[in-house]
Amino acid sequence: MNIIVKKYGGTSVATVERIEKIAKKVVELKKKNKIIVVVSAPAGMTNDLLEKAKKISKTPSKRELDMILSVGEQVSISLLSMAIQNLGEKSISFTGWQASILTNENYNKAKIKKINIKRIKKELEKDNVVILAGFQGVTKKNEITTLGRGGSDITATAVAAALGLKEVDICTDVNGVYTSDPRIVNNAKKIQKISYEEMLEMADSGAKVLHGRCVELAAKNNLKIHLRSSFTEEIGTIVGGVKNMEKPIIKGITLSKNESKISIKGIPYSINVLNTIFKEIANEGINIDLIVENKVKDEIDISFTLSKNDFEKALCVSNKIKEKLKAKNVEFNESVSKISVIGYGIKSNPGIAAKVFEVLSNEKIPIDMVSCSEIKISCIVSKEHSEIGLKKLHEKLIEKNKEVEKYENL
């Protein structure tokens, strides 16, 4: 019999009514399949607990944080199991430790090392719907860990991979991945198929619908992710299993407003400048996104962007670096936006970059920084220009480009 792994996010289990809706769907699917359901904590619950913790301590121990962060899913799994049983179907719920989801000891963002699927398989054989707490695991020393952002998606993907399945269903409150944010771009279209690499760039560039770690895990295990709505049977977006194409295809355009920019200016030239700067920053655990270096005579200017969450820490380090390297000054903009155009062949088709710059320039939007990867161009623009830039790029590069549709209909 076919095994289906379905993950439901926090909004899908936020109320009793929604839990009952999910239960009905699961019972319906159960008629023809064996079902494993992975659930997140009810929306809001984990944040409420986190807030309480932060009231008690500004820097709570990571171990104790995972202790409290893992209770939300335990609530969801038990309520969903009750709802399924109430419809006359057999089910059993498991926390991360009960399901033997073994992780390393990296509290708050632990990595799954192994899943012992014996117990899960046994319960499937007994005709139970198996309900698993997402986002959490256990170390070999019996300590509770959580997996960090996107954790439940990762749990579902890892379980599907451990069972040797070909696909995992990630069910959420949107019905797929869009060519751009539909709340901003009216004509944004649902993407039918997208490669792992493109999805990774989308996720990294502001599309919050799937976390990069989950996409990577799926890619490694050659597992397709079907990103779809929690409440309908509509086909969503399939991630993975797409052949790369020679022709450049713009798959999506994303916007992230959660960015900050810092520049360290007038650093006396030395071979070690970059090395020194980014070692100091890495030591603080700050992830840098874009980097632009500019050398004028014997001085270097360095600008970089990073997540707004890390801004204060980064500014602090930057000032230390300024002193150390005898730089002239530190400039910053706490709130900038990043627009990213994503698709295969972007780098090998310089025309696309040119088109992006042309569209923005026609709108009189200054581009502050630019970065290109194999399949992505990102532009840092000011916050006030970000939405109009996104709309215009979507209009010119996707809505007026027949290639997209051709690709979509493959």
Next chain:
Amino acid sequence: MNIIVKKYGGTSVATVERIEKIAKKVVELKKKNKIIVVVSAPAGMTNDLLEKAKKISKTPSKRELDMILSVGEQVSISLLSMAIQNLGEKSISFTGWQASILTNENYNKAKIKKINIKRIKKELEKDNVVILAGFQGVTKKNEITTLGRGGSDITATAVAAALGLKEVDICTDVNGVYTSDPRIVNNAKKIQKISYEEMLEMADSGAKVLHGRCVELAAKNNLKIHLRSSFTEEIGTIVGGVKNMEKPIIKGITLSKNESKISIKGIPYSINVLNTIFKEIANEGINIDLIVENKVKDEIDISFTLSKNDFEKALCVSNKIKEKLKAKNVEFNESVSKISVIGYGIKSNPGIAAKVFEVLSNEKIPIDMVSCSEIKISCIVSKEHSEIGLKKLHEKLIEKNKEVEKYENL
């Protein structure tokens, strides 16, 4: 170094401020002792979760119920641990399964079979405050269980017993056991010392401050319970370690309003009547409190009282019994009250029973049923008479009785 086990109830960890207060107390005590803290769920949390569960299913599976009922303590232990660490002290929190609190598989009211205290001892040796989730355990098959009412007191008592200690501190929002309910009887006095047996009768008769199971466990292990306030250092009530006395001593007078009464009348006499009735009732898992039987000619009338919570179930069974035994009718009063007078030597001193009846009769309070044990007289009275009866009995039997004070000053 001295090991102290302290249990804090749900009201003591209901807010961030209270958790911080408890943390301060623990850190203070830690200077001279090794500390184990057992905590309940934040007041209200478990009930909220239970309500959600009941919305989804009127008869949720007991296993899934324990899954959700056990999350509250996980929140408390982690927040308390953070608060202690925030004051610069080392601490570590454990759920029931992490602390190896092994129980049988009787979900919702599991019994502790064994506590593997290796891990707890190791952490005490590492100079950690050990914080344990009360109320919960784990079966040998890795299933989560809860211990039922008074569960956290039971956890604390069991842990103290497993460590071979002589005393356990049960900290709560009152500062001891009183001769009667201070909210009703103004002159109720705190009891300094009380025997296990007296405390058992008090608990069974409406004093909610300690659960009988916990007292039994302490008695079996010859462990004193020090029932005291969460927030002061005041000495509370010591349960256990009291010698019995020849002279009758009235230790306390309790009131329980949570009682129902059912009578099955006009049952044709047969030797099996009582047997049949109470087997049927036991099969439904209903605990009966008082029983009165009355035989007139060839007919029997049976009356019994039970907890109001079981009233509907019990009435339903009683009607079945009526049909089966061809009784004439079933009468009931959903809401009656039970006043109990507790102390050693009550049965062997018939004067006390007479005094109880005299006080109630002087107040023109009809006594509906009476039951006597070795150390307790219970009277069922109507709800409207209950508080005045309690006050008068306290006045005549305790306030005007010098014996009490003599005992108190031992």
